[in-house]
Amino acid sequence: MRKQRSLVVHARTAVLAALLPLVFATGHAQEGPQTNLPRVPLAAGMYQIDAQVALTPAQRQIGLMNRPEMPPQEGMLFVFEEPATQCFWMKNTLLPLTAAFVADDGTIVNLADMKPQTLDSHCSGKPVRFVLEMHQGWFAKKGIKAGFRLTGKPFQAGAR
Known part of the structure; x- marks a missing residue:
């Protein structure tokens, strides 16, 4: 039985080793910052926000990683399919x-x-999509504190 498990582990390792070059060749590895996402204007009262929109799981996973700077009025809006407790960390x-x-x-x-x-987890107080x-x-x-309402197309009833 031990020998059989060892063969399975070696087979899995070989498959992963064969697939890694394909993953990197297809561009799924993100080295630099993600700066070419679609944008949406948002407002926080009289303050305007230029938000990049991360819609896909890959875009959300990369987020603002590896970004050395960002204009003060710019941010990133993460959009999820369904409301859930969302937790974020700051790896890379x-x-x-x-x-x-x-x-x-x-x-x-x-x-x-x-x-x-850091890998500290920061979570929503209740289920959210944004x-x-x-x-x-x-x-x-x-x-601007909890309870304040942001405005923009993503938060309009027809946008859901």
Whole structure:
């Protein structure tokens, strides 16, 4: 039995070793920052936000990783298929960020400050479909807290 398990482990290792070059050759590995995503204008009261939109699982996984800088009014809106407890971390993320966990109608459920390059988990206080990441302190400097309502096309009833 032990010999049979060993053969299975070696077979799996061989398959993974054969597939790795294909994964990297097809562009699924992201080396640099993701800066070419579609954008959507959002507003937080009188403040305008230029949000890149991460829609796919791959786009959401990469997020703002490896990005050395970002304009102050820019952020990233993560859009999920269904409301769920969303949890974020900062692996390979160079900028300190604040995550706003946002309900379908644009109401901020909770905010979480996140330190760069950590694996600390930051989760929504209740199920949400949207998470907006901005520079850390952006919301606080503008007096925006949980309960504040963001506006923009993603939060309109017809957009769901």
